Amino acid sequence: MSSQKPPESLTLSALAEWLNAELTGEGPDLLITGMGTLDCANSTDISFLSNMKYRHLLAKTKACAVLVPIDFEEKTSCRLIKVRDAYLAVARLTALFYPPVLPSKGIHPSAIISDDAMIADDVCINAFAVVECGARIGANTTLFPGVYVGRDTTIGNNCILYPNVTVYHGVTIGDNVIVHGGAVLGSDGFGYAKDGTRYFKVPQIGSLVISDDVEIGANTTIDRGSLGATVVARGVKLDNLVHLAHNVKVGDDVAIAAQSGIAGSSAIGHRTIMGGQSGISGHVKVGDDVIMTARSAALKDIPDGSMISGFPPMPHREWKRNQVALRNIEKLENTVKNLSEIVNRLEKRIEEIDHPGKENSGDCENRNN
Numbered sequence: 001m002s003s004q005k006p007p008e009s010l011t012l013s014a015l016a017e018w019l020n021a022e023l024t025g026e027g028p029d030l031l032i033t034g035m036g037t038l039d040c041a042n043s044t045d046i047s048f049l050s051n052m053k054y055r056h057l058l059a060k061t062k063a064c065a066v067l068v069p070i071d072f073e074e075k076t077s078c079r080l081i082k083v084r085d086a087y088l089a090v091a092r093l094t095a096l097f098y099p100p101v102l103p104s105k106g107i108h109p110s111a112i113i114s115d116d117a118m119i120a121d122d123v124c125i126n127a128f129a130v131v132e133c134g135a136r137i138g139a140n141t142t143l144f145p146g147v148y149v150g151r152d153t154t155i156g157n158n159c160i161l162y163p164n165v166t167v168y169h170g171v172t173i174g175d176n177v178i179v180h181g182g183a184v185l186g187s188d189g190f191g192y193a194k195d196g197t198r199y200f201k202v203p204q205i206g207s208l209v210i211s212d213d214v215e216i217g218a219n220t221t222i223d224r225g226s227l228g229a230t231v232v233a234r235g236v237k238l239d240n241l242v243h244l245a246h247n248v249k250v251g252d253d254v255a256i257a258a259q260s261g262i263a264g265s266s267a268i269g270h271r272t273i274m275g276g277q278s279g280i281s282g283h284v285k286v287g288d289d290v291i292m293t294a295r296s297a298a299l300k301d302i303p304d305g306s307m308i309s310g311f312p313p314m315p316h317r318e319w320k321r322n323q324v325a326l327r328n329i330e331k332l333e334n335t336v337k338n339l340s341e342i343v344n345r346l347e348k349r350i351e352e353i354d355h356p357g358k359e360n361s362g363d364c365e366n367r368n369n
Helices: 012-018 052-059 086-097 316-327 329-354 358-368
Strands: 022-024 045-048 065-069 080-083 171-173 184-187 192-195 198-201 207-210 221-223 229-232 307-309
Touching: 012 022, 012 080, 045 086, 065 086, 080 086, 171 184, 184 207, 207 221, 221 229, 307 316
Parallel strands: 045 065, 065 080, 171 207, 184 221, 207 229
Antiparallel strands: 022 080, 192 198
């Protein structure tokens, strides 16, 4: 991609230049009005082909042009926009044509805002939102209905907190952060000391720091530190129903899919990807550029660049071999059973060869007795 600045016009050629892409076919001055899938796009839409199993739809699409990978060579009557990453280009164009629809600026009369809170002039605070004393809300930030912002919490510029987000006291949130509905940020970590048969709560007096450009999914929960801070670094993307426990450290540009959990005091390196329902045990360090496939678990430190699968975890290639073997286990069991029968027959035959007449001699002895 060449530039973050949107093109001055929305013609086909201008969009191709903005994407640093190669445009094939006629009509560079055609005006583009939106995006659509190959089977639903109209004549003023751009469509895309990022998965080759849908390439048969190229012959039927009505799209003005289609985004394809730069090495796409199949013959087609469609205009093509060749890019290095078709899916990324789709994301950029979709954001251009369909920016988020936000409420108008201003503070709703039913919002409850402490006199000690510091609120920028151009914010949007919706009905029944609560902002406690000492909180700071940055410029161009939107709080949807029912958002709670605790005391001494800081929320940066250009943030969006969707309905019923709860931000506890003393949390720091950077710029350009999106938090989806029902998320809870800065709640107490799961810390208890056992006094005989009863549990004694360990006060969770640390903080939570969320850096710039983070997106947090619906109903995700992030605990505050027990003494220090739980830290979510720049560019992290958390899916719905993710849980980060107290004192977890998450590096830049990490992506964690839904229903994953990270236990206390663990650390995740930069650019690591965690598949759905994966987990990390407490006090474990996962390195940079690690891939954890769905339902895998890190029970010990994982080196940089690893790809792990399964529980207990193992290298992904080994896991795939094991899965193939598991699918064939019934066949393998029958094979072993058949081989065992063959071996038994062979052993019996060898015994007969080594001791000829043994069985007959036994019969004679019985008759003489």
